[in-house]
Amino acid sequence: MDKLTEIRRLCETALDVLEHDGEYHAEDLADQILAVIAT
Numbered sequence: 001m002d003k004l005t006e007i008r009r010l011c012e013t014a015l016d017v018l019e020h021d022g023e024y025h026a027e028d029l030a031d032q033i034l035a036v037i038a039t
Contacts, residue, residue: 006036 001009014029 003036003039007033010036 010029010032
């Protein structure tokens with residue numbers, strides 16, 4: 001999976017969590033995206 005696809009997947013997951021749970025930790029998402037970019 002390329003980086004853009006993985007970042008898109010993370011963002012979609014975050015949106016799903018927001019829609020269903022009403023809360024998502026933005027720092028966790030940012031850390032995950034940065035980890036993808038760094039690889």
